[in-house]
Amino acid sequence: MLELTAPLAEGQAVGRLLRAWRHRMDRRSAHGSLGGPHRSRGRLSQADVARLTGVSEGWYRALETGTRRDFSDAFLQAVADVLRLDEAERLTLFLGVSGRRPPEEHTAPSPPPAGVLDLLEVQNPHPAYLSDESWNVVAANATMAHWFPWVREPRPNLMRWVLLAPEARTQLLDWEDDFARVYLAMLRIAANRNPGSPHLRALIGDLLTDADCRRIWSDEHGVVEHPDGHRIRLRLPVHEGAVVEVTSQVLLPVASRDLRFVIVTRNDAATAGPDRRPAP
Incomplete structure (x- = not known):
């Protein structure tokens, strides 16, 4: 030996x-x-x-x-x-x-692996989705589409809907503190991690056309990488006006490091009712 x-x-x-x-x-x-x-x-x-x-x-x-x-x-x-x-x-x-990882190359994204898409579907009745480094929603399960129909629109983007869509400010409770400040803090890290990304530059430019986003971006200096375990309150049409508290869990698939796998779970014990069923 x-x-x-x-x-x-x-x-x-x-x-x-x-x-x-x-x-x-x-x-x-x-x-x-x-x-x-x-x-x-x-x-x-x-x-x-x-x-x-x-x-x-x-x-x-x-x-x-x-x-x-x-x-x-x-x-x-x-x-x-x-x-x-x-x-x-x-x-x-x-x-x-x-001791460093290779720098990320900004090439055309590859489709999510089939196994990751299968895992997305088995999260029903919990909303779940995949987003890329610029928060484009590349896949969503049936419950996510039932709760948030905008994910079925062409080129859906989480940041743009949360920060720019008028309905988001009434459906996402405590919009400025629990959403706008957190999401813009995530963008600060992303912009520094991938300074050469034209997609992130375009996204930030679009968001800063909004006066509230521009004010928060200028006044705040916080940074957040992933708000894993983020507890938020929603008032969505699918819940018929009821306030629902949820927690978002963020996973990073090893096979697709440029994707975020996000699962949204309700914090109450309810598992039945029309809002728990995927849209037909």
Whole structure:
């Protein structure tokens, strides 16, 4: 049995992975990018990867040997692209070298996994929905649509309905304190997490056309990531004027990290009645 007499040097584990990932690459697949009178057979060398990522051979060699350097996200992304790393390998490279996750890419969102959609439906009779990083509602179960019919409209957005829809200010009780201040505080974190997102910039611009939202945005400095366990009171048409207190629970699906899975549960014991049945 192999006995380790000393811990692995910092970076060594990732360095071994990098060498394995580089050795699995057929150099001919990168031949056109390398240019010049280079040999076309064999595996990529450290010099090859350095040339393809635009750094010196010594700089790339430091990455493979675990030597501490201030490696930028752009360089690590370039290495991952050259070595054709998949999502899990790219994550391992970033965490092992810098302790950071790869920066999020703002690409067209993929459809929610079928299993997540199935899980959404089994939450009935509790309202449940999926929203993306800009609070677009990408899926909702039948009870959510029964309580909040606006989720069936084209391109429904939670922030826009809560903060801009006139009916929201009467259906969501304590609108300013329990909704507007909390939702705008979430937007502050989102805007700093993804400063390059055109969708978030457009959303914030639309919301700040409202005088109340603009005042709260200017006066308040609170930040909230996810209001998990947020207790709120509603007076919805589906409840025929009755005030209903609910709690929203926020989950983050591992398979779709850009989505929020939100379940709304009533705080009373009632489980029957017309408001508990999905719309036909």
